[in-house]
Amino acid sequence: MASTANSLRLCLRTSRQTSSAVSPLLRRALSTTTARCGMPGNTSYLTPTGVTKSEIPFYNQTFQDPSEYLQTVLKDASASPRDKQRAQQMLKAWEEIPIDQKRELQQLTKDAQNEMVPLRRHMRTRPTQFWSAHEQDPDLITDEIGEDDFEEDDIMAGAHGKLEEHREYREYARIAVWEMPLLANFAKKFEPPAEGEVLRFRYTSYMGEFHPADRKVVVEFCPRDLDLTEAQQLKLCKLAGSRYNPEKETIKMSCERFEHQAQNKRYLGDLIAKMITTAKDPTDTFEDIPLDTRHYKKKKNQISFPKEWYMTPERKAELEAQRKRSLMIDTQKRARHELVDGVQMIEAGIAEMEPVEELVAVKRGKAPAARPLRR
Amino acid sequence: MSAPNCLRCLGRRPSTATTVTAAGRCAPFSTTAVNGNVPMRAKTPNPMAKEIGFRSGARLTIKKKKVNHNEGKAPAPGERKAYRKKIVLSNDNALPVPWLKNMNAEHLASPQSAGKVLSLPSELQDQLRASEAFQPSQNWGFFRKPSTLVRTETVDLVTRMQDSASEKKTLRLVVTGSKLVGKSTMLLQAMAHAYLNGWIVIHIPDAQELVNASTEYGRIPETEPTQYMQPAYALKLLQAIKKANEKVLAKINTVSSHPELPQNIPVNTPLLTLVNAAKEAEGAWPVFHALWSELTNPNANRPPVLFSLDGLSHIMKMSEYRSPSFELIHAHDLAFVRLFNDVLSGNLKFPNGGAVLASTSRSNAPRSPSMEISLAQRKAEQAGAAPEELPKKEPYFKGYDDRVEAVLKSVEVMEVKGLTKPEARSIMEYWAASGMLRAAVDERTVSEKWTLAGNGVLGELERASLLTMKYF
């Protein structure tokens, strides 16, 4: 039992080692995947779409035991010498195995064959029905029959979904840990634009997703950077119209007319070139038209802390002098009794007023004056 | 709410309308009276409504609080305005200030009196009152005698007036400044100086009255472009001039006869009689015109003239008046405004010198963009700015007015600023001495009020110290 297992392992290992030379039989013995052919020398295991079966060597033909297969390999011209000598070794190993074991193995493979037949049958992808016509994800293409009945051999669909979710998380976690750091290799240090590079382009990317706005390109430049005379610069600004920002003195234009970024950028570049040429031609410099800045809403005036209030030594001295002066004034006025105090003034003023004759209270009711006057 | 109506009309006795109408004329469930050819009646309360008792249940009755109007008669028309505009120049409660001096002819021109408070002599008070130099919004009524603070700006202005008079030139100047800073007071001081020095003063206290279509107006024949006179205002102004300048006018005689006037005014009659010739409105404008021609007559010896106007921006826009073709009349087509602008723009000169002063207003003033821009330009020029760095006009702004800019092309601009602390101190001492400021006036108090008044804006200083609930 164990010995057979060992021999099986041996075969498996060999088959694993032979990278290019595929052993369909042995592989198939433990695989549920569709029959694929490994063309010798072709390492890719793609299902041969478009390739006719006749061209494929030993398509669907089964070997009784590994030796046959190895023989074919040795015969095969396209096999690499490395494979061939591997095959040699394996053949030797095979010869050494005692006969009864070989027989057992053949028996085993037969059984395996018989079991594998239904599994190995070529799985047809379902014809896309109407409902699943626009389905992107093939996993979601299902036929409703027998979808929900649950025989007790598996976890529920929700649980599968959960697992799927976890797999997704972990995938991104892996990316974050293993691949993101590699981005650092692409890092470039910033170098400021050179003298000649006056145009500043802005692109928009949505991380590979499609977005109607990702074709948009914006260019900003300062007329002063272009080598133009004052008049030409002014004309350029006038041409730019409402794209001119009088505060920053820049012109900012965008284009999303065409389908691709590159086209838009190209268009902008041409446009700027045209504008510059127009600005340069001396036939009509728009002298008579004043620069129109109505489109620009000026920011509220940026107020800032007054410089002359800064506490410099001069300022300090000046303030000291002021305070000294004012204290001097007060003390002098006090000394000369010239400091005007409102309350004292009032008292003094009242004192020198001539006293009014004192009114005497008479008994109530007698005096007519006592009766309150109505308005 | 149609349903209750319908139910109601089911229970209702046949109403007048339904009785009148022939059967089947009205829809069975409608509450509206049929108004086909039926004569509608005056609505009468339905006598049956009560006993049938629809709209039963409690009703919301809001009891109006009865206000008893048992007072006397309402004030006569114009009385309220008179009360509002009443100008009180003295307050017997206020203490007399011993050190206060009366203003005389030289005071305002002398730099020594800068930063001093001077009181107006009674005769001058009457003159200023006649020419409506005092305003009800100014707090004259707090003190025993009306007195003003002589500021450095005042001295500056007055000296310039004197110089122009002595050189027989006409000073053309616009007084600007922020709100409540004392522009009108500056005019008043200028007028005070003029009166004290025997000038002839013509003052238009509020330019708004000229343009807001409040006085009657009429076309002046054979004028191109058509000008409009304001006879009623002319009469008012003439009387003000007469009252204010009586003495001076009595001394001066006419140099030309004025045939256009109804009364014959021979040569060498005193101008006073000429002014008196205006008895009622319709004759007033020619008389004023005659007076004006006399004053501006080049070959005559006249005293210098001060022509002042408050609220400049009113006359720098379209007026409210309408021309016969019902278009708005430009303020410069009104004769008075035209005269003023002639002098202000320098087209017309007073032969013996004088001054024309205008002050902008901040309290009630329409925006006049071209006035603002040109005043800003003048200010920049005086500051010595090169012509290219003057403030520029908005190229695409529609609201500018060339006539206004033409007038203000070469005027001088004087901006009135806030008081300095010494000035503030002196006037606050005056207030305290007259018992209206119950506090010791020392540097700290002064500085504090100065701060509260937005760096010594005079009007704000008054608000902060006189018109306050604060108990000092």
Place this chain on the structure above:
Amino acid sequence: MPPRLNILSSACKALARGVTRPVTVAAAPHQQQQNAFLMAAARRFSDNTTSPTTPPGQDDSVLHPSMFPQNQQSDHQIALSKLEMVAYGLNPFDVSVDGHKFGLPELPIPSEMHKSYRYDAVVNLMTKLLMKDGKLAKAQRDMTLILAYLRKASTPKLNPARPLVGYAPAPEFLPLDPVMYLRVAIDSVAPLIKIRHFKGMAGGGRALEVPAPLAERQRRRTAFGWILDAAAKKKSKGSGRTMFPHRVAEEIVAVVEGKSSVWDKRFEVHKRGTAVRANLNDFRLKTLM
């Protein structure tokens, strides 16, 4: 406080205590002058702790020390300690040492220096009573106009039959102190009592009227309420924003002159109070009180 500075300051204190005042003042006038100057310098030429007492000093060409305000003892102490600190090589005017630059206002600062109590109590109360719909700014403007009117109004002629409150000054004073004017007017007509009505206690469904004393604030409130009612009945002369305040101000003047109908209200209340004062010891009230 690091120990070194601690020691130094204590040393300064000791020295300052050691020097007696007469010595500094009399024996060394120059020293005193220096001290005075130092004091001024210490307060950065601010006169925050100045006392109104003016020392006799005629020489005003220079800043003579005797001109400086002198509440002496403490100032000498301060100046001396500062000098000592200088001697110890410390900056005497270091803010961290004494946390002020211009001298400290003496505490407690007067109550009208509190932001919320800046106005006189009466004025404040009256302003709040003038207020409608929570428009305090308008009420305050009205109050200023009232006070301004009182300042300009002619001296009131008192009516001997309608005596003012005890503390009322001579009528000439009143216009010069409008707040006092207002207070006098209100306190004079303020009723001492109000009449409380106990429903159905008098038997036969009649209310039992009992006089109850009023607190000061209540009295003023009632009085000003009456004044406002009287003002509401007046017809205003002018127009514009001065209408209402002038009416109220006129009423206040009328009150002081004894012409106002408010006096009658007060008289009525008092009379009623005296009439029903027997109800105070009514047995039915015993159950309540």
Place this chain on the structure above:
Amino acid sequence: MASTTRHGLTSALRGVPKTLYTRQTQSLQQQFQSLRLSESAAVTNGCRCLTTEAIKAAPEVDLEALKTRKVHEVRHARAIPASPGYFSRVAKFNDTYIALEKLLAQYGNLPTIPATEVERVQWRTYSDFATGVGEKIRLIDYKRCLAIVKRLNQIHPKLKPAVVKTALESFKREIQAYKNVPKPIPIDKFGRALGVGKRKSSSARAFLVEGNGEVLVNGKTLAEYFGRVHDRESAIWALHATGRADKYNVWARVDGGGTTGQAEALTLAISKALMAHEPALKPALRRAGCVTRDPRRVERKKHGHLKARKSPTWVKR
């Protein structure tokens, strides 16, 4: 075989390092150390729970060890509690109390500093501590406990041993109110102090610098910015009340809210800046009502009300 696997499992669960098992000199006592209640877990979820600290994956079964060891030793294992007070009413508290007493006995004679000098600590309240421990502690006991704690806290900070510090930690509240002291406002190189004040929904930032009494609010003078004299006064009230109105200049940025709010926000801002310049003025400013921030805001509207408190008029039916 089966027993071995079970044993492996248990050992894995207990997380006892395998060396314990391999070594023969391993006592039951040691084994049950691993069974003791973990303080932290008890404190967090406030109940006694039988936890093993750090659940590890089962160690790899190595057959040699299985062969060599004699398994019957650990078969009849009985749990012996870690603490002697395990069966008392308030076991954990007793333990802590005893521990504290030990500490006191040990370090009680270290030099102390007077209670006024000790940096203020907020100790946990009785209810807080009791719920934390999850035992029915008597108040009096906790008070005794705290007394010891405070005594230990008085030990001179330089000499206070680490064990004492750690012991005291469990009696301190998580949030120490005394720790958050406001940052002192610096005076920058231009001699300015920046104070920030708020009121209602306005906020103001005021730069205070020595000067001659000029005030600029959003670039305007006081009179231009505040139409109302009352507001101007309250804006510079801090300066007015301390008689500094002519000693400083103010340059302020204000936004939000209405005039009153802005003015009183300025009051607070200026007074804070002033206190940065002259700390000694604080009592005066406090008495002038310029130090406290007025917390009143607009009351929120409630559902079922028309405004904050106004409810719709009652209609019959």
